[in-house]
Amino acid sequence: MNVSFRTALPTELGVALQEARRDTLALFDTFAASGLDVAAKVPVPVSEQFNPPLWELGHIAWFAEWYVLREAHSSDPIAAQRTSMLTKGDDWFDPNTVSHRARWKVELPRTGALKTYCYEVLDRVLDKLGRTGKDDASLYPFRLVLAYEDMRAEIMTQALQTLGIALPPQLAEQMTPGWAQGDIRFPGGTIQLGSPHNAGFVFDNEKWAHACHVPAFIMDSTLVTNAQYGEFVADGGYQKPHFWTDGGRTWLMARDRFAPRDWIRDGRRWLCQRYGREIVLPPNEPVRHLSLYEAQAYCVWADRRLPTEPEWEYAALSGHPALRWGDLWEWTCSPFEPYPGFSADAYKEYSAPHFNSHQVLRGASFATRRRMRSLKFRNFALPERDDLFAGFRTCAL
Structure with a gap:
């Protein structure tokens, strides 16, 4: 989607949200294919700036569930209007209560279960989007979770470089050709x-x-x-x-x-x-x-x-x-x-x-x-x- 997420309307947002989730899953699969223990258990957190890939995958879906499906009006732990689809979703993925160090130790569901959660959250977000108005206030949470997933994708791409893992082909670098200096x-x-x-x-x-x-x-x-x-x-x-x-x-x-x-x-x-x-x-x-x-x-x-x-x-x-x-x-x-x-x-x-x-x-x-x-x-x-x-x-x- 070439339209800015800031002004995207429901149809454009729906396409972009699906693109973003495909990229997230492609990045996760790249970590998994490299042999990295995606649930954590690498010798040390190689960087304080990124998370275990499996935690990151679940957190991204949790963030969308929090602001769109659970209609949280803020990031306060009591702000959500509904409970999570996961029994311990907040205990696992709320960054305000799960410290960075704890993310490398928490016992998470298996990869297949968290991927299913990702798909289910996206399906419900898209369904709700189809019933949402076109005004900025109504679309705010959808635009927020799209921006957040895109930002997390860039952080995951940085982690691939830090860990020395090859990029997925569809995310290859595209640098601008040479330019006159002055x-x-x-x-x-x-x-x-x-x-x-x-x-x-x-x-x-x-x-x-x-x-x-x-x-x-x-x-x-x-x-x-x-x-x-x-x-x-x-x-x-x-x-x-x-x-x-x-x-x-x-x-x-x-x-x-x-x-x-x-x-x-x-x-x-x-x-x-x-x-x-x-x-x-x-x-x-x-x-x-x-x-x-x-x-x-x-x-x-x-x-x-x-x-x-x-x-x-x-x-x-x-x-x-x-x-x-x-x-x-x-x-x-x-x-x-x-x-x-x-x-x-x-x-x-x-x-x-x-x-x-x-x-x-x-x-x-x-x-x-x-x-x-x-x-x-x-x-x-x-x-x-x-x-x-x-x-x-x-x-x-």
């Missing part, structure tokens, strides 16, 4: 930062559009490439503390890095790990899997800086023909903060717990479903995250 001068001005009231579905951290003045600035037309970042590495960038912030130096010492994760030295050339395969590092592709600290250190070395969130949105909304975005999420120098007048939506834990501790990323990655992409979307992550499909572009000082 600086773009923007005159600055006032933009409406955030989403307007008539935008259909809006995440709570995008509310609401408000005037924001952006001074004149100069921004890269493209993301920093592997070749460009390789010059920083070759110049000893990881060994020179003065390029790094205090947080960056602490992060670097804990990991003993001399290059980005997944880069592998092979004589005089670099290889990289992509879904369990070693390939020659593509010099003209955007550098990926970088923490905020690494992006900041490169900027100090290059006498550049990261864009602010308003600068990024200003540039993206400009429609400049030389501007390229969408291959990777892009770090900004802006901390993740609420817009004026923020109030949490039904999924209360989506934004509020992460304000001020996380950093804003903008754009999208090749793994972001097309219906999810929006120039208003605010992604966010801890500065140390380097497993994301994320890179960066720079601005002139």
Whole structure:
């Protein structure tokens, strides 16, 4: 579905929900086919950022049941109007009561039983959707669960890369062809930062559009490439503390890095790990899997800086023909903060717990479903995250 999920109507939502569930099951089957114990029981949780695949599968269906079928008005444990289809559904899959560590130990139903649950939830969601009005309020829970499943699919795709497991063929990477690099001068001005009231579905951290003045600035037309970042590495960038912030130096010492994760030295050339395969590092592709600290250190070395969130949105909304975005999420120098007048939506834990501790990323990655992409979307992550499909572009000082 190429229509944005934010404005999709019942027929379009029905198609998209079925597509999303097919992708979820394909990703799960890929984990299972790799020999991974999908119920958990891997030696350690390889990353605190993803869950055991079997728990993830059940949780995604549980989330749809919670907000659509059980008509929960919030994420509070007592908010659901009906009981779960599973006897212990809330005990197994409610993220507010099942800690991340507990998800690796909980005894779950067998794979076949949870797949049946996934199909049954989807069938009932589609049936209810067919009896729902076309107004934004009525469609809100359906749009929410579609967005959530699409976001979880991207996280599962990131986990495949982290664990070195090949992508399913239908989810192969689609990167944009090469693009002319250079600086773009923007005159600055006032933009409406955030989403307007008539935008259909809006995440709570995008509310609401408000005037924001952006001074004149100069921004890269493209993301920093592997070749460009390789010059920083070759110049000893990881060994020179003065390029790094205090947080960056602490992060670097804990990991003993001399290059980005997944880069592998092979004589005089670099290889990289992509879904369990070693390939020659593509010099003209955007550098990926970088923490905020690494992006900041490169900027100090290059006498550049990261864009602010308003600068990024200003540039993206400009429609400049030389501007390229969408291959990777892009770090900004802006901390993740609420817009004026923020109030949490039904999924209360989506934004509020992460304000001020996380950093804003903008754009999208090749793994972001097309219906999810929006120039208003605010992604966010801890500065140390380097497993994301994320890179960066720079601005002139």
